[in-house]
């Protein structure tokens with residue numbers, strides 16, 4: 001590495017840290033992008049003159065607001081909520097809403113930043129945004145969740161619109177919450193504007209395959225990448241963390257493609273099945289987690305061949321492919337060592353930034369086929385983009401049409417990563433995704449002048 005490149009990276013990291021104190025997740029995401037794209041920036045006088053990287057690392061705006069609501073006992077509750085409108089160079093802000101006790105401005109800024117580049121990779125006209133609240137839905141009753149969603153929308157509706165900002169779901173926000181949010185938006189505005197939220201129910205403007213799209217898309221990307229390296233998914237042991245939207249649909253698809261899904265987990269621990277869960281078992285767990293809102297430990301009581309490891313993550317158990325699909329930074333350097341001890345072949349990031357910077361570097365340097373979240377989990381927002389297209393033209397596409405488009409988009413993302421990922425024996429998808437996405441956003445920003 002040249003001295004100039006090392007200095008530019010160091011200066012960028014120092015400036016991001018200085019401007020964003022106490023925001024470690026955001027600093028981590030911005031610095032991971034800079035690691036890949038700094039050589040391009042140094043080589044391009046226009047990028048340097050326009051301070052393109054510094055501008056990308058500042059959100060357009062962060063809206064912060066109070067959400068007051070009443071719980072079932074009649075007590076007043078006060079939560080904090082945010083919408084980060086990060087970058088609209090390529091289209092209206094687009095990104096999910098997260099409800100979790102751990103939501104902070106740092107987490108939402110990192111997610112909004114990542115979303116900008118992920119959306120760019122899809123090739124669809126979407127900018128980047130993210131939002132959420134420090135509301136913990138665990139243990140909340142159906143009515144409490146509804147009251148919270150309506151109270152949140154009482155402020156959020158001022159800041160969103162189909163051509164402005166289009167939220168969707170994320171952790172803690174599924175089709176139930178999107179229904180409540182959309183109902184309240186329609187009531188407050190007296191308009192039926194399908195294109196203001198995605199992930200809607202099929203009877204009121206939702207798209208076929210949206211619910212499955214992120215998990216299915218991850219497996220699509222994994223199959224493309226394995227084939228590119230002369231391998232296949234069939235018979236491979238896939239360890240998946242989480243048991244939410246992304247994890248369960250990835251498990252369903254992986255199993256259909258002949259892989260052995262050996263784990264699923266939740267915040268209580270990991271369900272382990274050495275031979276691999278079959279389709280029926282996965283369907284049972286899907287109903288348990290998404291409909292009955294139960295705990296993964298129940299799978300061990302009810303399903304043959306399943307053991308429960310309380311308080312443990314899947315990463316110490318043997319597997320060929322790791323698919324983290326729960327939380328950011330869930331795989332640390334020790335976990336990475338364990339995965340390598342078990343001869344890990346590939347890792348696909350279902351969750352956003354689920355691998356710490358150190359662990360990511362270790363795995364990539366060891367020759368693991370590493371599929372970063374920007375590319376691997378872009379299928380969800382891609383189908384959200386297709387939902388917006390259907391809403392704008394007032395048509396509904398068939399399941400087959402949407403699934404075919406999803407496959408094409410994931411194939412194009414894969415090929416873009418390969419084209420920009422350098423020429424090693426193992427493709428550098430991390431660099432490929434960052435470079436391809438950065439170039440798209442940067443070119444649009446340059447065209448707009450200084451805004």
Ligand code: NDP
Nearest residue numbers: 170171172214242243244245246266267326351352377380
């Ligand atoms: P869900 O809320 O549907 O599921 C999250 C899962 O993670 C739950 O099973 C939850 O368990 C589990 N979990 C939470 N905390 C822990 C923990 N400490 N240890 C182990 N498991 C834990 O979220 P999604 O599936 O939608 O999102 C998962 C990830 O994928 C996030 O990073 C999200 O940003 C990303 N993503 C989601 C997209 C989507 O379309 N939904 C699109 C692209 C990315 P519990 O039941 O105990 O809460």
